[in-house]
Amino acid sequence: MFVSMLWINGLRPAAYEADPLSCRLWTEPQKPDLSMNGDFVIGGSFSIHFYMRSEKNIYTRPPLQLQCTGSMDFRQLRFARAMEFTIQEINNRTDLLPGITLGYQIYDSCSEAPMAVKIAFLLTNGMAPFFNYTDSCSKSAAAAVSAVVGETTSSPSLALARMLGLFRILQVSVLFPYSTCACLSDKLQYPAFFRTIPSDDHQAVAVAKMMKYFGWTWIGAVRSDNDYGNYGMASFLKAAQEEGICVEYSESYYRTQPRSKLERVTNIIRRSTARVIVTFINSGDMRYLLEELSKHQLPPLQWVGSYWITNPELLRFNMCAGAIGYGIPRSVIPGLREFLLDLSPEQALKSPLLTEFWESSFSCSLKGKTDTSQLRITNLVYKSTYAIAHAIHGVICNDTQCDKSAKFAPWQKVNFTTKNGYQVTFDSNSDPVADFELVNWQFKQDGSLEFVTVGRYDSSKPRDQEIMCSESCPRGTRKAVQKGRPICCYDCIPCAEGEISNKTGCPVEFLSWDDTLSIILTAFSIAGAFISVCVTAVFYKHRTSPIVRANNSELSFLLLFSLTLCFLCSLTFIGQPSDWSCMLRHTAFGITFVLCISCVLGKTMVVLMAFRATLPGSDVMKWFGPLQQRLSVLVFTLIQVLICVLWLTISPPFPFKNLKHYKERIILECELGSAIGFWAVLGYIGFLALLCFILAFLARKLPDNFNEAKFITFSMLIFCAVWLTFIPAYVSSPGKFTVAVEIFAILASSFGLITCIFAPKCFIIMFRPEQNTKKHLMIHCKFLENNVKFISSFLP
Missing domain, CATH: 3.40.50.2300 (Response regulator)
Incomplete structure (x- = not known):
């Protein structure tokens, strides 16, 4: 100094x-x-x-x-x-x-x-x-x-x-x-x-909404280590957190930094588990990053770009095929191309900058500066x-x-x-209204990449309507989604022979309420719930009769209530998937079925213990009284509730646009979120059903007039057969039929339970009243002297 x-x-x-x-x-x-x-x-x-x-x-x-x-x-x-x-x-x-x-x-x-x-x-x-x-x-x-x-x-x-x-x-x-x-x-x-x-705040929000729209919730992030990259990425990470998007890593790089920093960033990208990479990075930094990445074998990556997404000089990197991001809307400036081409050597000599350009472009036909097809x-x-x-x-x-x-x-x-x-126009902050084009890198017929506008983001639109697909196909054609591409990427192809299209819109598929299959399934669901209510009414009217009391009326009423819910929960699978419906349909199904199986399991254990505890002086039955039965049902159900809460907290189901099954249409369905959570719910139901089946099978040969174990055995056999068949059918069913298979499994198993367990009793109550007596029920139980007192306690 x-x-x-x-x-x-x-x-x-x-x-x-x-x-x-x-x-x-x-x-x-x-x-x-x-x-x-x-x-x-x-x-x-x-x-x-x-x-x-x-x-x-x-x-x-x-x-x-x-x-x-x-x-x-x-x-x-x-x-x-x-x-x-x-x-x-x-x-x-x-x-x-x-x-x-x-x-x-x-x-x-x-x-x-x-x-x-x-x-x-x-x-x-x-x-x-x-x-x-x-x-x-x-x-x-x-x-x-x-x-x-x-x-x-x-x-x-x-x-x-x-x-x-x-x-x-x-x-x-x-x-x-x-x-x-x-x-x-x-x-x-x-x-x-x-x-x-527009400022980066708008682009950050637009990118986060797009990520949520496509269901990309596990990502990596790379930014330029300058004001643009750091401020832009900070805005995005804030918006991503609000949309429930998880970021595996966030790295920065600037082209003047040591090469070791660039190598570190590329190694993180190659070794990470995130396959979607969000970038707030300058075109110059992006070029160096892609050049370094091209030297290594990379897994397929989905690049989400900032403004580099419209830089034509980066189109030579085929690894970015399918890249998507927001760019400034493309425009036309009449006369600009002619102005750029009108450059003589004499004019170029007047400016060192133009002289350098002339010398570096002399053998390139001036293509680099005169391309006016992508004016943004x-x-x-x-x-x-x-x-x-x-x-x-x-x-x-x-x-x-x-x-x-x-x-x-x-x-x-x-x-x-x-x-x-x-x-x-300018707002109070001297900024314009945010208006972006959603640009996708797609292959042309000659194998080179090009920019294709597949949508738009307009911040002036109402909330959740800012993202718009590109213009619909003309009449007489339909949208054919390009497999493996985002949902707004499609071709307009003629309608099939014998079909017409006089309106526009994205061809989407889900199990809607007005579908014939939905109407049939809804009818069966309501019919099943109605039958359950009717059986409940019959049992309540005859609640003091021996056959109702002997079969543990409290658990019977709780079982009928849970079966009514099982029938009705199938209705949550119909209609367009939403965040709430996706979470409700799986958890409601899981909890109601566990409540149902818990009641059946409680009834089975009571019957088995009543006829197996034959030793004189045995006090085992004190552990299977009414209070213990209620507690067992409560504990079994709470375990399923806990599993569902963990599932919804860690990775809940969410609406998803499936592009795998069909090229010509989009399937709206509920993605499981955590597959472990889904199979844990099913597995727990299966475990209780199998346990119930084993216990009922052991009690199947007990005295007939007081034994519903064989009916429980049949019901569990049907239940297990339905759900074992459901798994391969669920995995292989395409489109809306996947949901239909799940509804069918719910209805079939529910009908199996109510038919096997309650149909015989209702038949006796309604058409064989002479069998609905204490004497008839006790006639086969005389040899079980140690349990007569216990059995009699259920009877009037």
Whole structure:
């Protein structure tokens, strides 16, 4: 620091020898890369190169000028030339700024903050090498530019906006076409900041909603280690947490960091279990990441991109086939392609930047800069330049003429429509409404990748309606979903012979209420519940009769109640799946069936113990009284409730769009969430059913008139046969028939239970009342003298 101060103090007097009232720049001002004079000059800053040449200061000589180096980004050069084109188009108009000529000064920031700071001073100081202290600030420091278009990345934008924000008196506004960091919306830090692209907060929410929409809940995350990546990823992680998305890892990388950092990130991606990778990363960083990943064998990955998703230079990486992400809506700028092509060697020699472009593109037919088929960010530059022109026009012009001497505020806001028909508006934070295209990378017939718009996100739409599929197929055709692609990726193919389509919409399939199969299953479900209620009424009316009391009336009524619920729970499987219906249908089924089997198991154990405890003086039956029976049913059911609660807490079922079975339609179904939870519920039911079957089988040959064990045996045999058959049928059934098979299994097993256990008793009650007596029930039990007292306790 001491040496530095001596160097400055030693040189400073020399600056005043020529003129003590002025100071002089130590070096010649850096000339703009592209420029043109005008009544009002607009500055521009674009990241045309990837790197900035720098050296370590030694304090024995003035440091070298900052310079951009490395390969040229032709896409960024197109942005800069699009600004040129727009200004020429405005100058040729008579309805906008009549009699006023706009000029421009465009610089290359090479996406570095130090260079952006330098450009800020160049744009505010002008090109004069002297500064006269005798003039007032408002006159001598008059801004060289009236406004600035740039930067195209967030970190240089922060530096540029912070510097230019200090010079409000210099009438400098800054409008950013491609800087998305939400931090730039802070009007306290960046009072003169506007942009024509939505902030990253909108994109983060849009990506999180899309992830939930596709059911991608286990992901990895990679970001650029700069303001754009860090702020953007922070917003996404917050939105992802609200949507229930789990992030396995979150890594960062910047292209100037050591190669070891890049290798570390690629190794994490290759070894992780997450197959969906969400990225908030600059195009330059993404290129290096993909180049490194391409050197290794990778598992199939689903890339979810930020704005790099629309960079055509990355389409050469086939590993990203199927990548999806949000981009700026594609647009058309009439005349731009002809302007880009109209570049002669003589014109190129006037600018070192264009000379470099000419030399590097001479054998490439100028393709890199003149591709106007995917104008997205270019259109934002076009909008930004027009926004500045409209702001100037609104202040200095009336209906017929403009005043060149008029002053305007740097925060002048405008709403207008560009010449190519695009509406430009700003909110209170100087941000536009969030409107994104959902872009998918798809293979063309020649094997190369292309951008295909498959949907849209509009933040102005009502909640949960922001994501929209792309336009529907025309009449006479139907949507054929591309297998393995997101649901909005489809082909429009002619309808099959004998079929017509006179309306549009996504072809989806689920077991709806108006389906014939649903109507049949609903009828059986309601019929089963009605039968259960009728049996309950019969048993209640004859509740004092021997056959009802002898079969443990309390458990019988509880069993009939649970069977009614079993029949009705099948109705939850019908209709369009939703978050609540998916969770309800499986848990309701699991709990009601365990309640049912617990009651049957309690009845079986009572019958078995009553006839097996034959030893004199045995007191085993005291452990199977009414209280113990109630507790056993409660404990067995609570275990299933606990399993269901864990399932819903850890990984609950959720609606899912199945694309595997059919190419031509989407199947809406409930994904299990945790397969372990689902099979634990089924397994526990199966365990209780098997235990009940074994106990009932052991008691099957006991005295007939007091024995319902053989009926329980038959009911459990039917129950187990139905569910053993259900498993392969469930796995192999396609589409809505998967749900139908599950409903059929519920109804079949429920009908088996109510038929085997209650039909014989109801027959005796209704048609053989002479058998419904204590004498008849006890006639075969005389040899069980030790249990006559226990049996008699059930009888009137």
